[in-house]
Amino acid sequence: MAQVTHQQSVRPFLTEVKFDIDSSDRNLSQVLAHYPTKHLTQLQLMLHESLKHFMEQALIEGRKALPECLPNPPVGCVLVRADSIISRGYTNAPGKHHAEAMALSQVEGELSDVTAFVTLEPCSFHGRTPSCALTLVERKIGAVYVALLDSDPRNLGKGIDILKAAGIPVMVGLMSEEAKQDLSPYLLHLSHN
Ligand SMILES: [Zn+2]
Numbered sequence: 001m002a003q004v005t006h007q008q009s010v011r012p013f014l015t016e017v018k019f020d021i022d023s024s025d026r027n028l029s030q031v032l033a034h035y036p037t038k039h040l041t042q043l044q045l046m047l048h049e050s051l052k053h054f055m056e057q058a059l060i061e062g063r064k065a066l067p068e069c070l071p072n073p074p075v076g077c078v079l080v081r082a083d084s085i086i087s088r089g090y091t092n093a094p095g096k097h098h099a100e101a102m103a104l105s106q107v108e109g110e111l112s113d114v115t116a117f118v119t120l121e122p123c124s125f126h127g128r129t130p131s132c133a134l135t136l137v138e139r140k141i142g143a144v145y146v147a148l149l150d151s152d153p154r155n156l157g158k159g160i161d162i163l164k165a166a167g168i169p170v171m172v173g174l175m176s177e178e179a180k181q182d183l184s185p186y187l188l189h190l191s192h193n
Pocket of ligand 1: 122123133
């Protein structure tokens with residue numbers, strides 16, 4: 001059972017919100033559903049809507065990747081500082097930027113106050129391009145929200161592990177159903193490199 005401290009994740013929105021997540025693939029709204037509504041503060045509800053908004057934007061980015069990205073999955077990413085999107089990215093043609101790398105290439109400096117919203121688990125391995133998980137660590141990203149775990153056996157949680165090992169707060173499962181609709185046709189028998 002992983003515990004995510006949102007205080008560390010999206011600083012602008014949160015005070016002391018903690019969720020217990022017993023499935024890494026559980027949608028945040030399902031997590032929230034376990035809490036009686038009367039116990040949800042207005043702040044928490046605002047937070048949930050804000051998080052969904054940013055992941056929706058990442059999903060919109062991902063849809064721009066097709067068909068050039070194939071056979072890699074059409075992933076999207078937005079980088080958020082305070083309550084603003086500062087950069088966007090999607091999977092480019094094979095051998096070129098993945099979504100995270102494209103978004104990171106447009107911002108300079110340390111990103112410890114920046115939260116990344118990515119529709120698929122960042123890749124853990126160096127394929128045709130460097131590992132996005134390692135690149136996020138190198139850029140000192142503040143926190144990462146991931147919609148869906150990558151079913152590619154070379155990844156399958158390893159990208160999440162890299163981020164967590166570096167002390168970066170990671171939350172998996174935000175808008176996972178929507179991400180599944182967009183991505184699942186491209187995840188089976190495909191490689192994310
Ligand atoms: Zn990648």
